[in-house]
Amino acid sequence: MQLIEANGAKIPAIGLGTWELRGRTCARLVEQALKLGYRHIDTAQVYENEREVGEGLRASGVRRNDVFVTTKVWTTHFAPNDLERSSKESLAKLRLSEVDLLLLHWPNPHVPLQETLGALAHVKKLGMARHIGVSNFTVALIEEAVAACPEPLACDQVEYHPYLDQTKVREACARHGMAVVAYSPVAKGRIKGDQTLVQIGQAHGKTAAQVCLRWLVQQNVSAIPRTSKIERLSENIDIFDFELSDDEMHRISQMGSAKGRLTNFGFAPKWD
Numbered sequence: 001m002q003l004i005e006a007n008g009a010k011i012p013a014i015g016l017g018t019w020e021l022r023g024r025t026c027a028r029l030v031e032q033a034l035k036l037g038y039r040h041i042d043t044a045q046v047y048e049n050e051r052e053v054g055e056g057l058r059a060s061g062v063r064r065n066d067v068f069v070t071t072k073v074w075t076t077h078f079a080p081n082d083l084e085r086s087s088k089e090s091l092a093k094l095r096l097s098e099v100d101l102l103l104l105h106w107p108n109p110h111v112p113l114q115e116t117l118g119a120l121a122h123v124k125k126l127g128m129a130r131h132i133g134v135s136n137f138t139v140a141l142i143e144e145a146v147a148a149c150p151e152p153l154a155c156d157q158v159e160y161h162p163y164l165d166q167t168k169v170r171e172a173c174a175r176h177g178m179a180v181v182a183y184s185p186v187a188k189g190r191i192k193g194d195q196t197l198v199q200i201g202q203a204h205g206k207t208a209a210q211v212c213l214r215w216l217v218q219q220n221v222s223a224i225p226r227t228s229k230i231e232r233l234s235e236n237i238d239i240f241d242f243e244l245s246d247d248e249m250h251r252i253s254q255m256g257s258a259k260g261r262l263t264n265f266g267f268a269p270k271w272d
């Protein structure tokens with residue numbers, strides 16, 4: 001599996017996203033994904049499935065150190081003491097002594113970023129997280145975070161797929177040695193019948209989703225497709241035996257714009 005290197009972290013290029021996966025379904029998918037060769041699982045406090053992610057991890061029989069586990073601190077826990085307490089709770093639910101990557105899930109303008117980052121770095125120093133990073137941060141917030149954080153940030157996890165242009169965020173991350181981790185990398189399934197992707201896929205014997213994921217990892221982006229279907233797990237990881245040409249990469253990149261965003265909330269920052 002290709003690894004994305006970022007400020008000391010080695011993030012497997014494909015992971016399983018678990019947003020909206022709950023209960024037994026979540027535990028089974030995590031177990032199955034790991035049995036199929038996934039080595040990167042992404043969860044979050046707000047997904048309310050950290051316990052099940054831990055269960056799936058143990059049921060898979062894959063050694064803990066061979067799996068890259070990410071969780072994210074929810075915005076209501078950004079006050080320094082809360083951040084440490086809630087991170088301990090996450091570890092207890094996962095039944096892990098540390099995660100590989102701990103992220104601030106969304107920016108929260110109501111708590112000074114410097115304080116939150118200080119607490120995040122402290123949690124890392126305590127050995128509860130091997131690496132730390134952010135999610136849903138804009139370019140301005142990335143710059144502010146990098147300047148304020150006493151520890152290097154490994155990534156910004158953002159929505160990214162062919163319909164959403166993330167050039168500015170990608171450039172900001174590259175400037176600071178940070179990886180981009182893409183959530184909703186197949187645009188919540190909307191790319192499935194996309195004629196450009198289908199056509200490119202036909203030339204390689206691949207599906208539109210596989211072309212889309214290949215386009216991401218060829219940019220050195222780690223992608224965390226979520227699926228509730230076991231049969232999709234194999235499809236999403238079977239992207240390391242072909243290569244898109246420069247022309248194909250370019251055609252796909254041309255499809256993106258600022259209008260392609262699918263995940264937005266009232267508390268979201270002003271996007272780039």
Ligand code: 1BO
Nearest residue numbers: 019044046183263
């Ligand atoms: C509210 C969850 C967004 C993606 O992690």
